[in-house]
Amino acid sequence: xxxxxxxxxxxxxxxxxxxxxxxxxxxxxxxxxxxxxxxxxxxxxxxxxxxxxxxxxxxxxxxxxxxxxxxxxxxxxxxxxxxxxxxxxxxxxxxxxxxxxxxxxxxxxxxxxxxxxxxxxxxxxxxxxxxxxxxxxxxxxxxxxxxxxxxxxxxxxxxxxxxxxxxxxxxxxxxxxxxxxxxxxxxxxxxxxxxxxxxxxxxxxxxxxxxxxxxxxxxxxxxxxxxxxxxxxxxxxxxxxxxxxxxxxxxxxxxxxxxxxxxxxxxxxxxxxxxxxxxxxxxxxxxxxxxxxxxxxxxxxxxxxxxxxxxxxxxxxxxxxxxxxxxxxxxxxxxxxxxxxxxxxxxxxxxxxx
Numbered sequence: 001x002x003x004x005x006x007x008x009x010x011x012x013x014x015x016x017x018x019x020x021x022x023x024x025x026x027x028x029x030x031x032x033x034x035x036x037x038x039x040x041x042x043x044x045x046x047x048x049x050x051x052x053x054x055x056x057x058x059x060x061x062x063x064x065x066x067x068x069x070x071x072x073x074x075x076x077x078x079x080x081x082x083x084x085x086x087x088x089x090x091x092x093x094x095x096x097x098x099x100x101x102x103x104x105x106x107x108x109x110x111x112x113x114x115x116x117x118x119x120x121x122x123x124x125x126x127x128x129x130x131x132x133x134x135x136x137x138x139x140x141x142x143x144x145x146x147x148x149x150x151x152x153x154x155x156x157x158x159x160x161x162x163x164x165x166x167x168x169x170x171x172x173x174x175x176x177x178x179x180x181x182x183x184x185x186x187x188x189x190x191x192x193x194x195x196x197x198x199x200x201x202x203x204x205x206x207x208x209x210x211x212x213x214x215x216x217x218x219x220x221x222x223x224x225x226x227x228x229x230x231x232x233x234x235x236x237x238x239x240x241x242x243x244x245x246x247x248x249x250x251x252x253x254x255x256x257x258x259x260x261x262x263x264x265x266x267x268x269x270x271x272x273x274x275x276x277x278x279x280x281x282x283x284x285x286x287x288x289x290x291x292x293x294x295x296x297x298x299x300x301x302x303x304x305x306x307x308x309x310x311x312x313x314x315x316x317x318x319x320x321x322x323x324x325x326x327x328x329x330x331x332x333x334x335x336x337x338x339x340x341x342x343x344x345x346x347x348x349x350x351x352x353x354x
Contacts, residue, residue: 004317004324013316015332016288016309019325023094023312030180031093035311037176038255044263045255048286051263055295058354060341068334069344074280074303075161075225075246077133080110081330082345083293085322086254086284086305087137087163087229089118092188094315100129102314105322107132109330114163114305117150122191127157135161137229139168140210141195144217150192151221161246162222164215165253167230169208172257215243227282232267234274237281247280247302254285254307265296269350272300290332297345298352 004013013019024032038045070081085106092098099121106113107130114135115126123136136154141147151162174182219226225246230253231237237248250268252261264285272281280302287293287306296304306329313325342348 004321013324013328015328016306016313016325019309019312019316019321023315027094027315030182031315033176033180034090034093034182035308035315037174037180038259039172039257040175040259042176042255043259044252044261045286047263048252048255048265049288051265052286052289052292052295055265056354057291057294057336057340057352059339059352063341063343065338065341065343067343068337070330070334070337072303072345074112077112077160079112079133079303081326081333082297082301082303083111083326083329083333084282084303084305085111085113085310085326086307087114087116087165088307088311089116090120090184090188091116091311091314092120093185094311095318097318099126101319102310102322103130103132103134104319105310105314106130106134106326108319108323109326111326112160115154115159117193118190119192120188120190123150123154123157123159125191127159133160135159135163135227137163137165138218139165139193140208140214141193142208143195146193146195147218148221151218153192155223159224161225161227162218163227163229163249164210164218165230166210166215166228167232167251167253168257169210172253172259174256212239212243215240215245219244231271232262232264234270237271238274241275241278245279247282248275249305250281250283250285250301251305252285265292265299268296268299268301287329290329290334290336293329293333294336294340294342294348295353297348298350300350 072082099119103126112133136159227247228240229249230251231248250264282303283301284305310325313321
């Protein structure tokens, strides 16, 4: 893996935080604040990180870790590692190739890419651009016909799962965006969701109804697994499994909706316990280090998703930046596993948490 320059005296980027600092210097203040910002006082963003920092690892020694295997199976897919790219909108704000560059970087690094329904490139073009597996994230539209059309397009393009965002009946108070005067450029398009562009530019705060009834309707439309993203309560996870969903993603929307919602790594254990292995449980929010990935796996996550780190890497280095960010995180995970005396993902459990 070739390390990219941080653009600061030619120093190499050696961790995900370096990408974030390099992106801050490269992007306009408005674009950077869109990526880095969250809801209200951004307390949940801080909690997402602090919660990982509080968790201590308890290593074992004298274990043969000459070979560390981080491969996982997820919904019938054999993945080289458990690091996925979370859905994120408007990626041409960060790089001229937008989601095409992300898809190519993901494929190069063996990372599954979850494509936002607010992508600036069509699902068909993304599928053609890179050979890697992808899922589609769905923001529910009031018009069920639009939902059906997007699901059918995604499945026809080869999408392997549908990830329904369930925590956004309305957008949270994004004060950093407001202070920066964030607005979508006139030349930006959303090929899969043009109505959203019209509503955002009009400043709409319209609430969209999304209930368990709509989840059942999506399941009836899908030939692929349906995951619910935005679960923070064990009761919601239990009900989702009871309805037959394929999996749940423990997420607080990266701290971008409800400020003072709990850190995801703190919500994860109770949800894992309630689900009790019936479906995979994934988690996002605050992951910046391989040790964070290891902690999430130890608490029962089947895989993790990263968002801001790969977006910053996209801004700094395009497809190569994305591939490097995933590669750095994977390398850190492998190192952390070796140092903790765990040679396989199957060996990772809560006994690691000290």
